[in-house]
Amino acid sequence: MMRLLALVSILFTVMPTLTFSQSFEADVIVYGGTSAAVTAAMQVVQSGKTVLVVSPDKHLGGLSSGGLGFTDTGDKSVIGGFAREFYHRVYMRYDKPETWKWQKKDEYGNKGQGTPAMDGAERTMWIFEPHVAEQVFEDFVKENNIKIYRDEWLDRSRTGVQKNNGRITSLKTLSGKTFKGKMFIDATYEGDLMAAAGVKYHVGREANSVYNEEWNGIQAGVFQHNHYFQKNISPYKIEGDPKSGLLPYVSNEKIGKNGDGDNKIQAYCFRMCLSSHPDNRIAFTKPAGYDPAKYELLARVYKAGWTETFQKYDPIPNRKTDTNNHGPFSTDFIGQNYDYPEATYERRKEIIREHELYQKGLMYFIANDPAVPADVRAEASEWGLPKDEFKDNGGWPHQIYVREARRMIGHGVMTENETLGKKAVSEPIGMGSYALDAHNAQRYIKEDGFVQNEGDIGVHPKQPYSISYASIIPKKAECENLLVPVCLSSSHIAYGSIRMEPVFMILGQSAAAAAVQAIDRKVAVQDVDYPKLKTQLLKDKQKLEL
Template sequence: MIQNLKQLTILFLLGILLILGCKPGQQKNAVQADVIIYGGTSAAVTAAVECVRLDKSVVIVCPEKHLGGMTSSGLGFTDTGNKEVIGGLAREFYQRVYSHYQDKDAWTWQSKEQYGNKGQGTPAIDGDKRTMWIFEPHVAEQIFEDFVAENNIKVYRDKWLDRESGVVLEDKKIVSIRMLDGMTFSGKMFIDATYEGDLMAAAGIGYTVGRESNRAYNEQWNGVQTGVLHHGHHFGDLNISPYVVPGDADSGVLPRISTDPPGQKGQADQKVQAYCYRMCLTKVPENRIPFERPADYDSTQYELLVRLLDAGWDETFNKFDPIPNLKTDVNNHGPFSFDNIGMNYDYPQAGYERRAEILKEHQTYQKGLLYFYANDPRVPKEIQEEMQQWGLAKDEFTDTGNWPFQIYVREARRMKGDFVMTENEVLGKKRVPNSIGMGSYTMDSHNVQRYITPEGFVQNEGDIGVHPDKPYQIAMGSILPKENECHNLLVPVAVSSSHIAYGSIRMEPVFMILGQSAAIMADMAMNDNINLQELDYDLLKEALEDKGQIVEYTSFKRRNFVERN
């Protein structure tokens, strides 16, 4: 009798476990939602918010501890392009920035009147539309955190995708993804919102790294661009020697100059445009942290800068762009600056350990450059004295040593998707099918390599700036994998485009736009129980416009944007 009771008890407990569908201790490591978003970028947040507003369950799982990507990590001098094509949740974000700075308590180190109204291509503060395009990093991050809190979005931070075997697919659909700590996330739809395209790649989706040849898509500005000197980020005709002993090739080459040939103009390569950290600096003594000497500082890494300064180059501070409260968004400017040219080629496909090494090297280079400017006696006195007045902003990035938590990954993997955006679509030479949003910014690539010319001088290559005549549409197929690869994944950041087209698409407002559109597409596919590639575009367009998205330029004139309550 007792033996039978024991057997019945065991069977009862086993039955409960079967009903729960898990083993003891397993349930807490398994999360389910309608939509699983991997990545912590601005696109991730807008996608998640839109999912909630469409009554779909959603979680964000990301390696990052901070949300917002570059928008909240120093890129406060926003690359707006034509602001009239920024709609939906992206515009709501900038309206929230506006609301924040209407409060006099937001102005800690200067008054609103002292700030002025300088923006990039548009005034910083646009009172008619209640938008503000320029902001401090911590303000952007708080707005993203507010979005998450208001919509009760669960965020799993410091979670790293198992890129080797963590993606489970069945019948061309992702079923679940597993993190390195064993935690799994199951859903009906998945969104890869990373700059690197890690989930996309781990799911076996085809992608590209580097520059296509001009022949690949009949483009002009793709591939190697030797001899093309746009912007001012090149050595021009300064004729600076790359050799340790000027003019003597046998003496060796200075650091940070490649001895490899640059390649033929227009040909493909797998090199990646340079990255940098967008630093938030200030001159306010009470809020300034002086530039410290990095532990592995090496002044010889900046010998080329000495020659550049000796040649009379004096544009060091040209991209110390002002943001509120006497701070800056500092970007690369000139032939030798904060872009760490040629040191990131393996980053897009590298493992986590190697990526960490690349990030550390970039920090050492950039922090070392600041220290060099402020302390090396070879720097001209007037430049050095100016740099000594600057320092890291004490009230920004307070848990990462006042250094931005996100490096500017200007480009990594790019999906080979259902439709490939090229310069022909960006420049209006070809029609774009099924628009889900719009871009307008210059096709902008930073330098890719620093090499030695046949004449024996140093030169940079890869910096391109070509401006579209008008805003352009972005195709639905550019965020969709090919139908024979995956049916339930959307990729609004590592989008399907050529290198040079991505140079325009890669702006943060566009990522927010595409993140929201991705969520709307996921919602419609779930509601109709169809593959993403089967969506009815006419219905999708109606849904997008109902949410304030701009899918064609003329539609802006029919809309009157107001701040959401």
């Protein structure tokens, strides 16, 4: 008896240090916390199947609730399904007087991207504050009784994703949880589940020759926005003296030939939400490691007469902005994200922190440094981070703008030829319409010794285009039960248009509809009966073709 009691005592002493793996199961496992993840989960539930969302993020909605409130709509008539429902829910919130806390509704300019911010005729709101968007996503989750496991990170080791006969059977997270399903949807910006499942993908810019394109690859000397150096600016610490060394954030790598591919990706930034209301404003302060020398290139741009600082302080309700990159030296941290797509979680955190410190330092520099024109400093000082947004992060966005990372090489590939209407698209599951919009990928030294940016492209389709079902599914030999609506199969330049948040919501919903049909018919996602899928998508009020 004494021995038994001693053994029990030992077990109770050891027990708190033991960890037990937990296993969960559903028809569909959605990995990610983006807007696409939410719409995918909604579709599964409303189709009568079970779903679990495994989200590395604590906050839902990705960029849609992470600062990108000045929505890149393109032609809003092709936005349907749950995406349109999202923008309708936003409208309903702003239709309430209590939502207008820092500004009267009639004082708001109702400015949007090619459409009124608040469209009373269609009862949609396309421009909004981050916390309003996040609440709409949370309402969707609550109403549909969606179970979400937050702060759960995929184990990206060889044992993190289990496959059998070409199908994913389960994924494991770093906390030890295992999630089993019949179908899996990778709704992350990075494509980690896709990569861990052994699906082929591409990082960087393809050469134009790969898909017979014009706007892919290196595009030196092509200037379609104002994000380039319009005057000769020296990149050297001592102007005109190469021996003095380069200023920060200028590459000494020799630029390649136009149209050639490379490993570079368009720049990331944070879409800052700023407030101009004195009672809702946090002043810009010096971030850790701040050094004004890091912004000397911008000082020289000001010295050359640049005056466009505030042109992308796009207004959102309640005296706030969605502040985006603008000009030759701005919030885009050019050339500092190349390793992000494939990086470890630890390295990604470092990259995100580097972007945060760079951008916070930039704002402090603009508001305080004597090298900045006095009128610019005065206006910049009227802005600050909002006290009522991202409250658990000091007003700073919780989501970095991952404009592109991995892109699947799938069953079919969307290229500029499809997005520009040169080639027909078969089996459409949604539509896009925004410009082929790629931000700068590098800052280099021209042959004349002056600095220049490269990679910023903006080519407008003549009309909205369809997106193929083949672009969200892998090749059958690689995986039969995975759909990828965010890191879909697309060339770099085509992705510049497809990568818009309304499109991700559309594709997330369509991917889930396909997953449900694959379960019902017990087939691979590559063998889904498209006519039946099309019927379901139209029933769900998706827009598929003109």
